[in-house]
Amino acid sequence: MSDEKVVKFGGRKKKKKYLPFLYAAFALIIVGIFMYQVYKINYSPVKTEIALEKTVSNSVSTSAFVVRDETPIKANVTGTLVPLVEDGKRVANGDDVAVVFDSENAARNYNELKKVKEDIAYYSSLQNKVGVQTNDVETLDNRIYSACDDLVSAINTGEVDNYSEKESTLRDAITSRQLSTGTVIDPTQKLSELNTRLSELQKNEGGYTKIQANNPGYYISTVDGYENAVSYTGVLNLTTDKIDALIDGSTLPNADNSSYMGKLVDAFNWYILCVIDYKDAASLKVGGKITVEFTGTTAEPLSADVVKINDAADGRTSIILKCNLMNKKYAVLRKNPVKLIFNTYTGYQVNNKAVREINGQKGVYVLNGNIVKFKKINIVYSDSEYSICSVPDGESGYIKQYDEIIVEGTDLYDGKILD
Known part of the structure; x- marks a missing residue:
């Protein structure tokens, strides 16, 4: 096999x-x-941050007490006060500044009567009124949007006194658009309703007492009891202890204000009293200026003159500031939290980790494409993390906005080419 x-x-x-x-x-x-x-x-041998312009301030928060040259308006009448003049408005001797009603219902009736008369005048002006025809609807719409934004802002910030004014502006803007685009407005029915309401209100119209200014000044419709707490002429003699007592409540207001129907502020200048740390006060000098923000209010920040810096005690000192601006928001200030802004700095924000010193010149490395360049900086303000750098007028070689500043990298030098 x-x-x-x-x-x-x-x-x-x-x-x-x-x-x-x-x-x-x-x-x-x-x-x-x-x-x-x-x-x-995606790999980069360095880490960068973009140079952007920023404004910072050197500031401190504290509390303040406001002193004005105030004279309460005495009246031999009691009841509900209805101001005829906006707070903070200048009036002459003998001007009618308010009316007093014997009841809140009578005061409400008066205010509504005033509003109805204004509405009648407005709608009467629309009769036989024809707007100019226009194709520029966008401009008219922008007026409406702007007026609407203003009204919403007034509501959000609690500016009750501005509601009526903002509402009227919005109404006028809408009406202008309607007329200018050919809409025919017939206010007959609205006027009939308003005139009927006017008759009803006039039947219930009660008597009132007029309050007049007994001397010229800025009128303020409210009193808080602190009108005579400080002598206006002696305000510069106040010590830190006395200012502290005004701010912390140790100095009590006058409890009986029933005979006062508002007050008048005679002098243009008024004062802001504050107590701060003596280290913060070291940056101030008499005759200098400081910006004051009234936090928690809708009052605009203002610039005030430093007129007195008291001697320090227990690490604290008081300062007295003077200003002369007046409006309805400043008129109601008394005891308020404030933010004192000593200095404001604007420049390019630079991370402190990026700062180098080459041959006695401070600067940073920036990335230009893939080339490392050294650029100078002029530090005007610095904290623990960032510095604010300005560019001296007429100088070159300094950083500019949108530069890529190198904050992390090794073996860097001017002209280095990165792989």
């Missing part, structure tokens, strides 16, 4: 067994190469 040749297939089976591992290894290599390319594209 002849020998038969036997063929074994075990080797091929072993090769097939390892193929999945080979494919997996190949896939891992491909993924690795891809990840490396992504890393290489």
Whole structure:
């Protein structure tokens, strides 16, 4: 019998067994190469921040007490006061500043009567009124949007006294658009309703007593009992202890104000009294100026003159500030939290980690494409993290807005090319 040749297939089976591992290894290599390319594209040997302009201030928060040259208006009448003059408005001797009603209902009736008369005058002016036809609707719409924004802002900030004025402005803007785009407005029905209401109110119209200014000055419709707490002429003689007592409530207001129907402020100048840390006061000088923000109110910040800095005691001192602006928001200030802004600095914000000193010149490295450049800085303000840097007039070689400032990197020098 002849020998038969036997063929074994075990080797091929072993090769097939390892193929999945080979494919997996190949896939891992491909993924690795891809990840490396992504890393290489996104990798930067330095970390940068963009130079942007910023304004910062050196300030302190404290409490303040306001002193004015105030004279309460005495009247032999009691009841509900309705001002005829806006707070903070200048009046002459003998001007009618308010009316007093014997009840709140009579006062409400008076206010509504006044409003109805104004509405009648407004709608009467619309009769037979035709606007100029225009295709510039966008301008008219912008007036409406602006008036609407002003009304919403007054509501959000609680400016109750401005509601009526803002509402009227919005109404006028809407009416102007209607007339200018061909809309015919017939106020007949509205006028009929208003005249009917006017007749009803006039039937219930009660008597009132007029309050007149007994000397010229700024009229303020409210009294708080502090009108005579401080002698206006002696305000510069107040010590830190006395100012502290006014601010913290130790000095109590006059409890009986029933005979006063508002007050008049005679002098133009009024004073803001504050107590602050003596270290903060060290940056002030008599004759200098300081910005005061009345936090928690809608009063605009104002610039005040520093007229007195008292001697420090127990690490604290008092300062007396003078200003002469007056409006209805300043008129009602008395005891308020304030923010005193000593200095304001504007420049480019630079991370302190980026600051270098080369040959006695402070500066930073910036990235221009892939080239490192050294640029000078002029630090005007600095804290623990950032500095504010200005550019001296007529100088070159300083940082500018949108420069890429290098805040992290190694072996940096001017002219270095980054891979």
